[in-house]
Amino acid sequence: MVIDGHSMAYRAFFALPAENFQTKTGQHTNAVYGFLSMLLAMIREQQPTHIAVAFDTEVPTFRAEQYAEYKAGRDKTPDEFHGQIDLTKQVMAALNIPCIEVDGFEADDIVATMATQAAAQGWTARVVSGDRDTFQLIDDNVTVLYPMRGVSELPPFDAAAIEERYGVSPKQYPELAALVGETADNLPGVPGVGPGFAARWLKKYGSLQGILENIDEIGGKKGEALREHLDDVKRNRQLNALVTNMELPIELDDTEMVNPDRNLVSELFDALEFNTIRDRVFTTFEKELGNADDGADQDHDMPDTKVIDSSEAFAAFLAAVNEPIAVFSHINPPATVTRRKIPAPGDYGQIRAFSFATAQATAVIDLDSASRELGTAVADFLANDQYAKVVYDLKAMLKALATPPESAPLPARPDVNTSIVNVTDDVLLSGYILQPDRRGYELADLVQTYLNTRLETVSATSNQGQLNIEGLDDDANAKLLAQYARNAWMIHRLNESMDGQLAQRDAESLLHDLEIPLSVVLAKVELTGIGIDRQRLDSLLEGFTNEVDKAEQSAFASIGGQEVNLASPKQLQVVLFETLDMPKTRKTKTGYSTDADSLADLLEKTDHPFLHNLMSYRDATKLRQTVQGLLDSIADDGRIHTRFSQTAAATGRLSSLNPNLQNIPVRTPAGRQIRDIFVAGSNPHVDERTTLLTADYSQIEMRIMAHMSGDEGLIQAYQDGEDLHRFVGSQVFEVEPEDVTTSMRDKVKAMSYGLAYGLSSFGLSRQLRISVDEARELMSSYFDRFGDVQRYLRNVVRQARKDGYTQTMLGRRRYLPDLQSDNRQLREMAERAALNAPIQGSAADLIKVAMLGVQARLEKEALNSRMILQVHDELILEVVDSEIEAAEAILIEEMSSAATLKVPLDVQVGKGYSWHEAAH
DNA sequence: CGGACGACGTA
DNA sequence: CGTACGTCGTCCGA
Structure with missing residues (x-):
């Protein structure tokens, strides 16, 4: 497949709106995007074995030398197109697709030469071009894919298609074109002669040569015109002949499809702000090249994997180990959570398999078929201080290990302090410390970045059905276990790479003394959760829902009963700026802003009641949504267990999700009602009332x-x-x-x-x-x-x-x-x-230090009170009433001594039954 | 079903 | 033209 890069990029440019494809630096990318998505479609449909893209150069071609007006009078290239050819070439380079350009020749000549060479070698060729001159190349071996609707359809043109469409053979098509002329190239033809007449003449006289020989026979106005413009026709025919025997800087064999340079693609797509197309690129190439195990070559040094199916075998494996062991655990449901699919409240996942790796050995255990003895042996190994461990996502492992299902061979290990000990590294946290602003820290992402290797993500089929060790002859199961083993191996290798980098920047202490211990504390906080007053939450929902309905009715009434979706900024824009013709507000990507500030401005200017009603609606829906979200995330124990992400904020802060408890309203009275439903719950260890204790840094x-x-x-x-x-x-x-x-x-x-x-x-x-x-x-x-x-x-x-x-x-x-x-x-x-x-x-560092200090003191003093929440500068404890004073002292002492600054660290403490009451 | 976008809650 | 987040609804395209 050989593509006329310039003509296709230019077509793509006009097919997609430039204003929708603009990076934050102002570079337009619609042509690049359109070209790329056309390319992917072509690769999928045509499955080429070899591929190249031809481009024009700035140097005038031989055609311009023969005919000075060649391509003159064209419209100026739009400014938005600027730079997009160069970017397209960069994308091709990242995809390892050769770009070919030769001074003095057009892309079409390159295309023609390559197609000719290919056909001569007995290959079939696909020519992708928006230039009809390429039709002359069509024969049994060469097909032209010519764009019809933008670049979304590229129907193949073979000899029959040309015949049907133009009434001439492909070889004759340039003769027809010479008669008709080509406006785009500034090649006038015979006036009044279109493709129909031209085809009729060609049919009658066999060829252009035949027409010329019988030129006097041709009667009528058109015959006259032809005789007058004979020179033009001859010139056109000369110029539209493509060169098929150029010297090319590349051999056909050098255009074989190969894998893209994934890092280069990622880097470039980041800059171009191409997100959705990224995966399409990789899957298209993978499918075409059929090389799903591409990265496997780079694992040649991976030790053979032993499948461990007994506690004896596990003991034997451990006996040979004398260095830190990389431990991977496959946890169901997978940690990848999408917006519409979040794990059930209180479900921390189950560990379905373990795998292990050292420089000398790898091993895997399928827990679904493991015995109770083996499960216990593994749990004991994790709790054994003699073995140093390297893991990926310690917090997730701790939580899953704390709550295994009854049927699992793993014994429950609810005490996160002892369930996994001597964890020397967590590559998830190392990755975060090294690059705190990355988007994702999936194991496969880290492996790609640090080891430049692809890692298969474990197939979702593992969610159902047993992984059965006896069924190892089952291909799918064997493959899955091999993947687990490979994951452990990758953790091992990642750690080798990251350790050095952490040392280089003196960040080991940040990992070992702060983030890893903190993840243990966070596991505990998440498992504890926070108590909820469900009845009051229910009645809040009812109250806010009523307010929403009332505000909505009033809003409709104030615009004459028109029922718009008040939650749709798009529809609101119509009401505000068209129907009501209000003054325009701040511009957004999609129109004019309808945010709270803008509405307040408009209210001042117009005093229209709709605005007021809309604002009430917004307030009420926001509160209702928050309440509904909280209700949906109450676990079976009646508490809400938020998850803290330790790798989300580029500054080092934690973030809270499912639900986010770090953005519970506090500023308005209605909002504060929501804080009142977070309450002191019962403590499983003591039969005593509890109180919430909040402590925050003042002006940290x-x-x-x-x-x-x-x-x-x-x-x-x-x-x-x-x-x-x-x-x-x-x-x-x-x-x-x-x-x-x-x-x-x-x-x-x-x-x-x-x-x-x-x-x-x-x-x-x-x-x-x-x-x-x-x-x-x-x-x-x-x-x-x-x-x-x-x-x-x-x-x-x-x-x-x-x-x-x-x-x-x-x-x-x-x-x-x-x-x-x-x-x-x-x-x-x-x-x-x-x-x-x-x-x-x-500030984030400080409160993390304080959290470690507080948790350590609570444990050292053997208190039953528990840490339940962190909100950036605030810690919340659920305190057993007899421990209030001790806990208060711990909070103040540990928080204010988290660092020694030139100024005192003032800590404000409050207590109460609810979070709201505990505010001071 | 997933991503982009606007909107809005917190520190 | 003030940083850092997460979640929701809508809208639209794959």
Whole structure:
């Protein structure tokens, strides 16, 4: 298959709307995307063994030399097309598809030469081109795929198809074209002669030569015109003849289809912001090349796998081991959770199989067929401090091991402190520390990045049916177990690679002393869950649902009974900006914004009741959704067990999911009602009432900024325990602290918080609804008083630009390549991220240290109270009533001593039956 | 069914 | 033109 790259990319450009394909840097990509998806379709349909793409070059062709007006008068190439040919070539390079271009020739000549060469070798050739001149190449061996509807349909043209369509043979088609002319190439033909007449003449006289020999016979106006434009016709015929015997810089054999360079493809697609097509690329090539086991070659050093089916065999395997063992556990349901398919509340998955790897040996255990003895032996091995272990996702293993089903051979090991010990590495967490801003940390992703090897993801068929060890002659089962073994081997190899990199950047302590121990604490927190008052939650749902209905009815009434979907911004835009003809708001990708700020603006300007009703509807639906989400995630034990992701936030923070308990409303009274349903539950270890204890850091990020900047004024204020915002206000506005008004305090408060996000004077002015000048004035007097803060913030960015990364107090790095970007928007975004990352990240480090400290103290003092939630700067404990004072002391001590800063770490504690009551 | 998008909750 | 997240509904395409 040989493709005319330029003509197809250009077709694709017009087939897809350029405005829908634009990267954040402003580069259009519609032609690249369209070309690529056409290419994939062609590969799938035609299954070529060899493939190449031909391109035109800038150098004028021999045709232009023969005829100066060749292709003159064409419309200017649209600006949006700019750069897309080059990007298309880059994509081809990543796909390992050769691009061919030769100065002085057109892509079509290359296509023609290659097709001719291929046919001469006895191959069949497929020519993909939007240029009808290629029709002349068609014969028994050569077919042209010519785009019809955009580039979505490329019907094959063979001799019969040309005959049917034009009434001439492919060989005669260029003669017909010469008579008719080609506007696109600025080759005028005979006026008044279209393909019909041309075909009739050709049929009658056999060929163009025949026509010329009998030219005087041809009567009528058209005959006259022909005689007048004979030179044009001859010239056209000369120019539309494709060159079939060029010297090419490549042999046909060098165009054999091979695997894409996956890393290059990923890198390039990241830049092009191609996401959905990525998998299509890989699956298309895999299918075409039939090489699903491609990566297997690179495992030649993988030791043979022993299938372990008895505790004796396991003991024998362990006896030969004298180094850290990589342990992989296959957990059902798989950790990959999609939006519409989340695991049932309280289901932490079951371990179905274990596999192990060292440099010398690999082994696999199918738990579905394992004996109770073997299951126990494995559990004992995990709990045995003598064996160092390397794992992937310790937290998931701990949780699954804590709650195996009755029937499983594995004994339940509910104590996460002892169930898996001596874990020296968790490659999931190592991956996060090395690259905290990656999208995914699936084992296969890490293997791809760090080992440049493909890893099959275990087939979903393992979800059902038994993995039966006796059935090892069963192909599918054997393959599955082999995959598990390979996973363990990959964990082993990943660890070798990552260990070195962690050492190089001095981040071992972050892994071993912080993240790995924290994952044990988090496992415990998740297993514990938080108590819920279900009755009150039910009645909240009812109340909010009523509010939604009421607001919806009022909203419809206020626009004359028209029933639109209030949850659809698209439909709202029609109502607001067309039906009601309101002033336009901020632009979004798909139109004009209908967000809360915009609605408030519109309300001010128009005072239309619909706006008010819509806002009520939005408030109520949001609350109802939150309540419904909570109800849906209550587990059988009546509690909600959120999951903490330890690898989600690029700054080092945790995140909470299924459900997210880190964004439960708190600002409005209605929202706070939801906090009231999180309550102190029963403790399984004591028959005693419990209370919720909350403890949060006060102004943690400001304190970190004071510490890191070394600003004496700020430090002094914190040491004196002053009301920080009042103090700053008095400095900025040059008044006595007692004379600082609420408005002054609010302004400096907004500014102080904003600083850590890279707030601009423009942003500040908008937020405070003051003029930009006033905001600028405010910032400059702020920095006059607190100059070290300004110097610090500037220096953070400067250092980050120099090093390529920022660093937290514990050495957690965040890489920010965009600091070097030519694109101002990207660069400035990276600068703000650089400003914020050390501050937010250090705060994250601190509370993680505090969590370890608190958990350790609770255990050391043998308390029954339990940690149940972390919300970035807040820890929540469910405390047995007799332990309230002890727990309170632990919280305060451990949180305030998490680090020694130049300022005190103030911790506020509150208690109550519910989360709401425990707020202070 | 999955992704993009707008919207909005938290720190 | 303020950082970091997760979830929901809609809309649209595979």
